[in-house]
Amino acid sequence: MSARTAPEFETQSSPAARPDRAMTALLVTIWIIGVGLALRPLWKYEMTPGADNARAEHWPVDSGLVLQGDKPTLILFAHPRCPCTRATMEELARLMANCSDRLHAEVHFYLPQDANDEWRMSDLWKAVQQIPGVAIHEDINGEEASRFGAISSGSTFLYSRAGDLVFAGGITSSRGHAGSNKGRQAIEEYVLNGKVIQSNSYVFGCPILTSDQNEEGIAY
Structure with a gap:
């Protein structure tokens, strides 16, 4: 009497049961883009310097501050x-x-x-x-x-x-x-x-005074 062989079953899932990898990838891509767009204003703010102005190339003669003669x-x-x-x-x-x-x-x-x-x-x-x-x-x-x-x-x-x-x-x-x-x-x-390797850089800060020079300085 011959031995019976176990029936073989289909191990692969049917096309309808398989996850749609393309759709998953699309949703992940959309999520990443959405997060990037949401964070973009924050990144832009962090990397945007404050307003610039002409700097006093020499110690202002009308300043009440005292220049130190023995050190910078x-x-x-x-x-x-x-x-x-x-x-x-x-x-x-x-x-x-x-x-x-x-x-x-x-x-x-x-x-x-x-x-x-x-x-x-x-x-x-x-x-x-x-x-x-x-x-x-x-x-x-x-x-x-x-x-x-x-x-x-x-x-x-x-x-x-x-x-x-x-x-x-x-x-x-x-x-x-x-x-x-x-x-x-x-x-x-x-x-x-005693070496000058760079003479200027951006300032990342809020305005000390607002454009109308009011006493609040900056808004919160």
Whole structure:
């Protein structure tokens, strides 16, 4: 008596039961495109620098600020409520850790003339207080920012001992993102080695003053 062989069954699924790979791929592609379109405004905002202006090529003669004759002087103008400038202060802390004894640094915060203490003592102000070697000043109505040509929060100016502008720009590579950037590298190279490798960079920050020069500075 011959042995019975087990019946063979179809192991492949029928065309109707198989997932439509083409449709799945299409849906995934549409999803990726949708996410990209949704994030595009954010990416564009992060990579869009603030407004630029003519910078003071020499220390302004009508400025109330004091140029240091024994070391380079760094002046950073900021709006105390600009969220983009948090990253700038992180980069300033790194800069001072590398150059503190060879650089005089000041942060000048824009303040309306009638600003109260709550408006003044922002998180940014408190963050700068924690950076060794940095002096903090109030820039009432943005008068000094206007003299130096600072429009956007985070505008940084480095002057030589003779009062010549060495560098003007920002020390972040995009809005709100700390990390290695050409602006900070240019300042460090001049302070530590006396070399000018770059004289300017984009500033990624909110306007210090709005176009109508109102006392709010920037809108939230």
